[in-house]
Amino acid sequence: MQGVWFALGVALLAGLATGIGGVIIAVGKQPGPKLLAGGLGFSAGVMIFLSFAEMMPAAAEYIGREQPEDAVPWWVFTGFFAGVALIAIIDRLVPMSINPHEPLEPGGMGNGAGIDPALLRTGVMVGLALALHNFPEGFATFVTALEDPRLALPIVIAIALHNIPEGVAVAVPIRVATGSRWKAAGFATLTGLSEPVGAVLGYLLIQPFMTDTIFGLTLATVAGVMVFVSLDKLLPTAEKYGEHHVAIYALIGGMALMALTLAVVQ
Template sequence: MDNAILYAFLLTLFAGLATGVGSLLALFAKRTNTAFLSVALGFSAGVMIYVSFVEIFPKALDELVAVHGEQSGTLYTVIAFFAGMLLIGLIDKLIPTAGNPHESKYVETGSATGSAAAESAVANADVQKTGLSHKATNRLKKMGVFMALAIGIHNFPEGLATFISAMDDPAIGLAIAIAVALHNIPEGIAVSVPIYYATGSKRKAFRLSFLSGLAEPAGALIGFLILMPFLNDTILGLVFAAVGGIMVFISLDGLLPAAREYGKAHHGMYGMVAGMIVMASSLILLM
């Protein structure tokens, strides 16, 4: 049991620290490879959607039906699934668009995708690094800190989802951890770029991005400590169903729209199909 907990926690830590990878990509590359991001985000969505409907939801249904009977168990599973969607939807609603990692941003600046301001900012990046006004510097710094907080809040339920999945099935947990890690790369970019532009310090930008990713294992640890005393077949089934709802919402509301914005028309879709194929193949091989 201890080894299972350690494995699940390490997977969650790996997924969370991918924000640091995104930060490094942003700080040391002249221009983010948006085609890669588009495919990666689509891939992540494909893994999450497939595993939610093919593995997680059926597992939750089996657990709850076994305890409460077919009719009540099915009802509890469906309610918990949509409750997970409601939870992450409320978190999105409470976080304004400017700091919300599920709202599509122009990846280099954190501004609305395709806006004239964003395009101008990227075109004049070298000038901005040294010639920002005090007001602009403060605004960018505030944006970066706010986005780090917003991403941290979002990472709590994602961390719990990865952790619980890995506890129940290490193979499923690994697939979800990889999907969440891919999802976290552009979030790391979104945090680090405005901080770097505001302070001129790559170290500060990386540190804040890195810390925002630690909310992932923190969410897993806090959730586990709260749930552990009450963990039984019913709670496990309800949590699994809610995790499925959370991942489907994140995929449809955040990953796929962002994948479409960052790449060409079909990059995100190709990535999504590839993610589903890889997830399906891995499940067959591990049977």
Template sequence: MTLAFVVALLAGLSTVVGGWLGTRSGLLRRDVLAASLAFAAGLMIAISVIEIAPAALRAMGDVLGQDAARAWVGGALLLGALTVLAIDKVIPHDLNPAEIEGGEQLERISMGEKDAQLLRSGVLLAAVVALHNLPEGLATFVATLEQPKGGITLAVAIAIHNVPEGVAVAAPIYAATRSRTHAMVWATVSGLAEPFGAVVGYLVLRALLPEEWLVLSLALVAGMMLAVSFMELLPAARRYQTHYSQSLVGFFLGAVVMVLSLQLLSAPIV
């Protein structure tokens, strides 16, 4: 359990890397961010479809039989996706990182624009990113508990995803205050929601599910990851890209790397 918590913590704190980038506009490149986001989406979709969901189905089949297992796993996948969708629905459209991560703030920072209103925007974004990170923390924690190698791979994908979110938080705060310390603090706070969501979510699942059914949480994780990939990562990659090939190549490489790594590991999650 300690390893799972540490992995979730490190994945969440990748927002610090984004915070650092957000205070150094010369290092920000939209083409790199677009490819990185698409790469993370490729990783997440591949591991969810090829490994996590089938592993949950196999394990639940041993408990319930194949027909019932399909129904329960399908329901858990849907519930995971709906959880992410519900979080997005309660967030105002103009504050959702999936909608605003398009480089506009980066361009304002690079031009040296200083706007006090950006401070409020940055603080609100920190709260929004923290809310987004809650289910991601649970996903990383559960996957690492079940199979450390798979969980760490998933954490890498989530960490890549969190870097631009750290940028989105830190850039407006830095523009408003010219304080790298303030910007980094808020980026860090938003990332700490990930280990918090990991622990709280896991305790809730343990209270609600019988011990032998905890593996069903893997399907919940897969649903969350698919929703995050299709609703957030890929749209954000398209907003950052300066040419469609950046997202396309990033996604393809992410999926290929995941497939190859699963072949090399040859270790099922359960």
């Protein structure tokens, strides 16, 4: 039971990071282009490195406990590209005007200038869409922490860094639409709570059927999701802010920090 509470706490911490993005919007001026580009690039570096250096090998290890050795790569690669396909389909199904991953215009944060008018009209829908994105992420985080606690720290770091800019994306239209900084921060935090909700429901509904093969596939699928989001959303958004070198240097920094983290927790 202690392991369940630990895993739930990990999912909760990862989800609450969305609120950090909301607080950033609430406490003062919006981050400038360099800070935003650097944060997005750093998050991408963490997730890409974690996916290939830790999650994919761990997926192969778990799947190898039940499947023939020559079949393991096929299982892992299938899970990886299934994750890519899953998040790509979800991304296509969410309209661009309310997609929480779609970038805001440079220089348009905090004063209403340059922000997509659809985001102003549908601020609540942005949060709901983000909550839908975070729901399966919460289950994956919970299962990872429950089955392999040594992965908990890097998973929390990666998802938290990913959730912070998403929290910003939620809070900006809410702040502009309502004029309230703290409503924006509160709503961003609320959307992040879908992660622990996803963890609990996933545990109750799916955990009884969990095997080493299914867990390995889950890891590989989450890796695919992380890589797709990094390459298709985070880095292009950083580029949109016109700070190419800042984003790339931050990406390498994120990889270096994750490498250090993984070396320490091994």
